[in-house]
Amino acid sequence: MTSQLLVPIAGTFAAYLLLQLAKFLYEELTSPLRHLPGPTGTNLVLGHFRQIEMDSAITSKWRDEFGPNFQWRGLLNKRGLYTTDTKALNHILVNDYLYQKGPVAKKIVTHFLGNGLLAVEMDEHKRQRKILNPAFGVPQIRELTEVFNEKSAQLRDIWMRQIAEDSGSARIDVLVWLRKMTLDVIGQAGKSWIETYPSFNYQFNAMEAKGEPNELDEALTHLFHSPQAQRQAALRFVQAAIPILGIFPTPGGKLINQARRKMDEIANQLLTESKAAVRAGGGEKAGRDLLSIMVEANMSSEIPEHRKLSDADVIAQVPTFFVAGHETTSTATAWALHALSMNRSAQTKLREELLGLPSDNPTMDALNSLPYLEKVVRETMRVHSPVGFTIRMAMDDDVIPLSKQYVDRRGKVYDSITVRRGTVIRIPIAAVHSDKDIWGDDAAEFRPDRWDHIPEATNTIPGVWGNLLTFLAGPHNCIGFRFSLVEMKSLLFALIRAFEFEMAVPEGGIGFTTTPVLRPTVLSEPEKGSQLPLIVRPYLASQN
Template sequence: MDSHYLLPLAATASLYFGYRLVKKVYEEFTSPLRHLPGPRVPANLLLGHFRKLQNDSTITIKWREEFGANYQFRGLLNERELFTADTKALSHILTNDHIYQKGPVAQKVVRHFLGNGLLAVEMDEHKQQRKITNPAFGVPQIKELTEIFNQKSAELRDIWSNKIENSDSTGSRIDVLLWLRRMTLDVIGLAGFHYEFKALAETDGERNELDQALTRIFHSPEAQRQGMLRVIQAAIPVLGILPEPGGKFIGDARTTMMDIAKKLLEDSKDAIKASGDEMSSVRRDLLSLMVKSNMSKDIPEHLRLSDADVIAQIPTFFVAGHETTSTATALALYALSIHQSVQSKLREELLSLDTDSPTMDELNSLPYLESVIRETMRLYPPVSFTIRIAMEDDVIPLSKPYLDRNGRSYDSISVQEGTEIRIDIAAVHLDKDLWGEDAEDFRPSRWENIPEAASRIPGVWANLLNFLAGPHNCIGFRFSLVEMKSLLFILLRAFEFEMAVPRSDIALSATPVNRPRVLSEPKMGSQLPLIVRPYLES
């Protein structure tokens, strides 16, 4: 480069970084969060508390106990971030989606992997996609899909029966997470797209291509570290020049999902056209229902989704309808393996229903099953947190005032545009101020009469944050819950479960999805080994 360009470039760079430094110092001394209590400023000013949050899944719960329901901590680049477990504040944040959005970092990460689907978009674009997608997830549709849930649950039961057929009375060790992931992938294939992945039928030597790709990204030993590096890279744009951690596998998975998605959309359209009436096609899978909704005469042409936008929903269904449900069911079996009396009581209720293939209404009529699932989702939420960014200055109301570091009382929290807010599902679900002193205990009977404070937690389901609330609540929550009930119904009537390793050897990852792993077997990645043996009625 010609030397006479170097001086202007250096001056420009100096001015830019000087501006950033001055802006940072100004924000540090004017931030409305500066008086909030919180952990000490970490020595690493680049990462802040990010590494601690990634390595310790319980740290926000410890901070909640130490600093109260509202505190600040430091994110990447030492930015002040807000934690709140106040129910009024959470309701305000989740319902005002025009102010509080996922933000550019989360959108970049999600779009990069899943495309421009429901999990990535905001505002009018989200409303448009939601309106088209909603009809596919109504109660009548989930009723019809329950048969598929039962079918695949029974297929999994039979596979496990064959695996333990020649074992002694002590049972066999089975990685239940692995098999539940395969089962839920098969379910989302059939129920979501009228497509047979046949993941349950695969052997280790002949694994489904999509299953392999998702396993490498989410469940390999290096998955958590690579996920953390991808977030850092998205948050600090200059790092975009570096190779993406695990980029080849993400690229392969994305290509695989998009190739399948394009074929599924073509097949769905062809089936609807072949029916002669796009609104009366006999296919009831989620994709066909969504395509029919998009083709409805009630939807103006300019509000219909493009093929690209429809295709963008398919990878979202793959991941959201597969990963979280399998993890939630695995954690339910984990809880039941620890609490044998609860397992026995639940099995007694399940055996009282005289059918091997229950309807949705029959599954929903079992009160203890509902309580066990609620307590599992409370104590072991499959997704532990989500993030929102304030897109403008705002004042967040509080149900209880807090004291700042100087002893002054406040009944609201002011936030500036760009403030990151951590909605920590796990910390709220274990908050003793909301649930009582036994908040950390697995006790399904608490759902017979939950504390009044807990009843104020905003949520689309059961006063829990698992499926969030407001315009961005999880569209597939009914699908997930009925599938989970079907799995527990069929598996617990056939098997008894107990721990295969000491409870202290099981840990949950600190990533947004709480995937279990065995500490003494780090090279195995995500797994949940349990002892499974046939249940023999006495």
């Protein structure tokens, strides 16, 4: 019986391999990218995937060797396009109907987050975005600033107690604590109108050392920060890209399901309570937070049905909010503290500015009025962009315009690049931010004062904030960028005023993962996964 089953399975697998071989040969002979320069040494099945997965700096090395436009090989050795040309990137990001995430990225995101804003495309994305936009406006972030300040102060006090127990200074993994803080903020900010409806606030209490283990925090830690996290993420990508591998268990599948169940459980609870609050309000607005706005829109008789979200769509936004808002802001703030620990003069200058503000609970407008804090945040987002790259796929044949001509392998000059439907394009956010042609020869340096006079070339970078690609551009730009920036400023305000930060490992000892979110790691301690240890001691004005 077993041998009878093996014959059709083997035949199916052989047919699959022959089909892929035929596609590969056709691509090799006809691809419009075939004359682009690019690295060699590919694997027939993995392409350059393993090189990219093992070496976080490999694409930067290729850019230095081949220029801003080159081809690389993805899974099954398929040609892809890499470009740091800002005119090309703007074209790709603005034309969101033509350039989308593609089936592989969509499959991965949907599996974990559901059909929320990060997963959907085209008209569905436009519809969800229109409903969600009011929840991330300036008035909402202004109200949430007090939540940011409260949780930042709580983290400050926890570190202060830890330092007292360690006799004046402590080696603290700032990344793990910042992740706990941002998770607590998400839980509270998701229902920001707690004074009116206090029972609807979801408290994670991730920073409470004596509290019960936080199920969601633990699942996210294992998924994104454990020693196995990077390899499991790579395997999930391979499995999603090669459908036949779907017969095998998904790496980290149990943890994904655990995290998804917990996020859906929280979302269902909050959705039920939000509906009850809207009904109890008798038509009055119950709140201006994320869930309230969606629920009120869904229950309003003035809004047509096609502009409403189903309960499933509403629930799908909550995991998106948890993961996107939680991971990127904590990572960015950790990198900021790392950069300031290496540039002590910048740390001192920032502290002097922050201490000059006569308040322990600054408003959003007060935080945004501090010029050096703004420069530190911008420089952190440039040198240590929390998201290093993203991927787009051409949904149809297209011609991508370029700001600068390039010469192909045959010596022919082009001012555009032709791509075929299905071509995968790597959007290298971090590479654009370190491009010497844009930023100058000191592009790799963390120098906040550069923002007093940034090069004119930076005006060509597509983006919604700060002459940077950090939050992307076009219709799919990050909806929560204001939330992230003010939360980060609140954290730096509380922590830099209270502490001095020094490096805990030798210079050059901190690396980063090859995943889209560039999480810090200690190169000599890969077995510990993502971490960022710093020496932290109280700032004593009388001794400085």
